[in-house]
Amino acid sequence: MKCSKCQSDCTYPQRSDGRCPTCKHRFAFEPRTGDIISDAGFQSALDAVSSFGSVRFLPDHVYYELARRRKASGVPRTVMFAFSGVAVVAAIVATPLLLLGAATFAGIGAMLKPRPTLNVERSTFDTMWRRWIAINGQPKGLIVRREAAGTPYRHSDVQHYSFDRAVICDRPETVDLLLANNFHFENNCAVLAVTGYPEHAFSLVREMLKNNPRLSVYALHDATPEGCGLAHRLASDERWFRGSARVVEVGMRPAHARKFKGVWTAASGTVDKRYVTDDERMWLEKYRCELAAIRPEQVIKRLFTAITTEATLEQASTYVESGGDYWVDSYSFSKDSQASDGGDDSFG
Amino acid sequence: MSGICGWVGEADDGDTLDRMLGAIDYRGDTSVRENLRGASLGYRFWAGRPGKSPGVARDGTRAAVCAGTFAPPIESPARSVLERTAREPAALDDADGAFAFAVYDEETLELVLGRDPFGVRSLYYVEHAGRFYFATELKQLLAIPTLPVEIDPAAVHKYLTFSFVPGEAVPVRGIKRVLPGHLLRYRAGTITTAPYFTLTESIDEELRDVKTAVHRVRELGKQAVGRRLNGESEVGLFLSGGIDSSIVALWLRALDAKVRAFSLDFGDRSVEREQAIEVAKTLEIPLEIVKVSGPEIEAVFWDVVAKLDLPFGDAVTAPQYLLAKAARAAGVTAVFNGEGGDQLFGGWTSKPMIAAEMYGHLYEHQEAESREETYLQSYHRFYGLEDALYTEQFRASVGGPGQRRAYLTPYLGSDSEGAFLNRVRLADISLKGSQNxxxxxxxxxxxxxxxVRVPLFDRKLAEVSFTLPPELKLHGACEKYVLKLAVQQRLPEDIVWRRKFGMSVPVTDFVLGPLAPLFEELLGEKSLAKRGMFRPEYVRSLLAGHDVPSEFRKRRIGERLWALAMLEAWMRTFIDRRGAT
Incomplete structure (x- = not known):
């Protein structure tokens, strides 16, 4: 196993004290005793979510990265085909002994079939995360909120201005991802969570948005029933942008989430039909998928493309009307996802 | 147009002054020398140009040389500066235009150097071999045969952040420049400098009335244009199709000036070509479209480097050169442009700073980040990318931390009085405007x-812009609001109120396309190894069309490569060959 600090390799007996024999750095994990990943694997996940230290990220991104890796390193498809093949042959030959064997094989095969939901418990990850930080310190690029909230504006004239555009998110963590990576600065863009985050700037930023009659608004969200209704809510709620701005849907919808099988979470219950198609509703009645399942670099890149490409609005051809005084563009974050830019599972 | 140079100190028995005058032969066909006790002054100009006034004057023991023009034009700029500097303090309260001057008194042995308020003209100096030399171009100082020419890594470090070299230092060790709006006095080996012009905010309550503000801006703007007409039968105008140059076009026409406009054409990558055509048509101005392509830029690249004199890392320079070439071919001798609208009236560059200001420091990694550092990021060159670009050797040579922040601290470093917008504007004017x-x-x-005539950088207009309530500059998200109101009835609505796109040079297409062989030579392994300044792996990645993962804008690749290539070309021309072309 490789040491994440000095990169030297060692055998299990050589690290019996839990330390690298070369540099004496303590290992955080030991796969031989049940940990799901090695230190080098964990470091590799950190490198992936931070794009080798150039993009800031949250612990959630690491969690999904580990889950994705665990899924990817699961049972190869060829092995599963072998199990299925044995079952089929047994069914054809149909001897009692073979049938028994086939049933066993089929059962094992079913157990090994990749499940659509997360295969790493969150509590397991949280324990690993704490252990990693205790030994290695906070990883470079980790987004950590300051205990004292950000210093609010200090000049009275600032409130008279506005932003060219606004990204409204369904959860504070997505706001953190964008602000910590300077998305607001690079794109003259307000970033808020519909829940009222960040508290110290929320009211004033929302007021400032009213100073721009040509504001473009982008709704960024998880694949959840609430997320899929976000653009609708922003466009119809008078406290937000009813009648005052074009709202563009750029969040993760079920069609996109489908490409992230393995990092969904299970769900149940009925879904409001007004904001989703029948197909989306059927998926949302069983599953959810968070935006954090996508690597930060890709989220920011695709959001940037969505807000800067003229084609965005040209493609936004599906208008949802209700009451006639607002409308929603339905260009989706997911529509142009392709294998070439990381689509399908590799999109993450 | 013209240029000056000279020296003070022990008598120079060589031909140094001639060499310095000869280094700017494209600035005139005639040279004049004024020899005094302990000094020699030189002036180079085009004889016989319309509106050309004497650039040399003498009065007893005092003599002056002055390059450029005052606004409004005066009979003798040199005579004027001789009189203005005859008393202490110098009478420069109304001095405006594009000029650089030197005044020497052989009785007191004092030399006074001065630059126009916003820095259209430059003025460099160096102390060497018992003499104090000065000149309007760097290449004139490099023509001093015995002057050692070495690169100054600290100045290069700043260039790599800003894409131009800010402040007094230039990238040649020992050579400095007089700051815009400043006077420098040299006497018996002692140098003192002081500003004669400083912009400060002082909001005029009367201008809270929008109509009054609009009227004042309109009148002063028109006057600013009028002050820069100098009897030419026809003037040129660089018309981008944006609001600023369109306003200058409008005011030129309002003053009955005969105008010929020139606009850039980048083919299907043109951003504002159609708008330029529309403005020219509306104002009945003949318009010449100047096509710019990669091969055309390649053909003029080395002359652009030589004429720039200092490294300027924005790719707009080559298209500007081609515009000027077209204007010259059309027979005009003076061209107006719309530069300054963003800096004085709140262009789009304010917005990122406001966005950053609103959110404050939310995260631990921002705790130590100052407002100045946020501003430095807005230049989008290599600030924050030093680890990727600099070699250990170069990093060790650039000096300690805080050098770049220091330029901004007077404007952004504290929560002192003044509107935030205006503080960002002042930083922009002093750096981006005056030094770039x-x-x-x-x-x-x-x-x-x-x-070149830059009427929006007019002293009176600039002073009034800092008496305007800031919300008349940036109104919500609408930039340069008061300027737009001032001309909305005379220009097409689409020109006035559309969202700004900026004059965008398709630089990445150029440098990764037709200019690729040139750039691969300038920034190839051999070249980088010779300098030892930059990490080849990062430069190679840029040349392959890849930037760091956190950069999503493709144009940044071209912008960064252009800045690096321009620096290398500048070092070859000015460090390796001392400015000889």
């Missing part, structure tokens, strides 16, 4: 012997 936009525009037009 204006000098590079002057040099690109002067490459063809043209006089």
């Amino acid at each position: 936009i204006l000098p590079r525009a002057e040099r690109m037009t002067n490459a063809f012997g043209l006089d």
Whole structure:
């Protein structure tokens, strides 16, 4: 196993004290005793979510990265085909002994079939995360909120201005991802969570948005029933942008989430039909998928493309009307996802 | 147009002054020398130009040389500066235009150097071998045969952040420049400098009335244009199709000036070509479209480097050069432009700073980040990328931390009085305006012997812009609001109120396309190894069309490569060959 600090390799007996024999750095994990990943694997996940230290990220991104890796390193498809093949042959030959064997094989095969939901418990990850930080310190690029909230504006004239555009998110963590990576600065863009985050700037930023009659608004969200209704809510709620701005849907919808099988979470219950198609509703009645399942670099890149490409609005051809005084563009974050830019599972 | 130079100190028995005058032969066909006790002054100019006034004057023991023009034009700029500096303090309260001057008194042995308020003209100096030399171009000082020429890594470090070299230092060790709006006095080996012009905010309550503000801006703007007309039968105008140059076009026409406009055409990558055509048509101005392509830029690249004199890392310089070439071919001797609208009236560059200001420091990694550092990021060159770009050797040579922040601290460093917008504007004017936009525009037009006129950087107009309530500049998200109101009835609505796109040079297409062989040579392994300044792996990645993962804008690749290539080309021309072309 490789040491994440000095990169030297060692055998299990050589690290019996839990330390690298070369540099004496303590290992955080030991796969031989049940940990799901090695230190080098964990470091590799950190490198992936931070794009080798150039993009800031949250612990959630690491969690999904580990889950994705665990899924990817699961049972190869060829092995599963072998199990299925044995079952089929047994069914054809149909001897009692073979049938028994086939049933066993089929059962094992079913157990090994990749499940659509997360295969790493969150509590397991949280324990690993704490252990990693205790030994290695906070990883470079980790987004950590300051205990004292950000210093609010200090000049009275600032409130008279506005932003060219606004990204409204369904959860504070997505706001953190964008602000910590300077998305607001690079794109003259307000970033808020519909829940009222960040508290110290929320009211004033929302007021400032009213100073721009040509504001473009982008709704960024998880694949959840609430997320899929976000653009609708922003466009119809008078406290937000009813009648005052074009709202563009750029969040993760079920069609996109489908490409992230393995990092969904299970769900149940009925879904409001007004904001989703029948197909989306059927998926949302069983599953959810968070935006954090996508690597930060890709989220920011695709959001940037969505807000800067003229084609965005040209493609936004599906208008949802209700009451006639607002409308929603339905260009989706997911529509142009392709294998070439990381689509399908590799999109993450 | 013209240029000056000279020295003070022990008598020079060589031909140094002639060499210094000869280094700027494209700035005139005639040289005049004024020899005094302990000093020699030189002036180079185009004889017989319309509106050209004497650039040399003498009065008893005092003599002056002055390059450029005052606004409004005066009979003798040199005579004027001789009189203005005869008393202490110098009478420069109303001095405006594009000038650089030197005044020497052989009785007191004092030399006074001065630059125009916003820095259209430049003025460099160096102390060497018992003499104090000065000149309007760096290449004139490099013509001093015994002057050692070595790169100054600290100045290069700043260039790599800003894409131009800010402040007094230049990238040649020992050479400095007089700051815009400043006077420098040299006497018996002692140098003192002081500003004669400083912009400060002082909101005029009367201007809270929008109609009054609009009227004042309109009148002063028109006057600013009028002050820069100098009897030419026809003037040129660089018309981008944006609001600023369109306003200058409008005011020129309002003053009955005969105007010929020139606009850039980048083919299907043109951003504002159609708008330029529309403005020209509306104002009945003949318009010449100047096509710019990669091969055309390649053909003029080395002359652009030579004429720029200092490294300027914005790719707009080559298209500006081609515009000036077209204007010269059309027969005009002076060209107007719309530079300054963003800096004085709140262009789009304010917005990122406001966005950053609103959110404050939310995260631990921002705790130590100052407002100055946020501003430095807005230049989008290599600030924050030093680890990727700099070699250990170069990093060790650039000096300690805080050098770049120091330029901004007077404006952004504290929560002192004044609107935030205006504080950002002041930082923009002192850096981007005075040390980048204006000098590079002057040099690109002067490459063809043209006089550049920048009416929006007018002293009175600028002073009034800082008496306007800031919300009349940036109104919500609408930039330059008061300027737009001032001209909305005379220009097409689409020109006035559309969202700004900026004059965008398709630089990445150029440098990764037709210019690729040139750039691969300038920034190839051999070249980088020779300098030892930059990490080849990062430069190679840029040349392959890849930037760091956190950069999503493709144009940044071209912008960064252009800045690096321009620096290398500048070092070859000015460090390796001392400015010889």
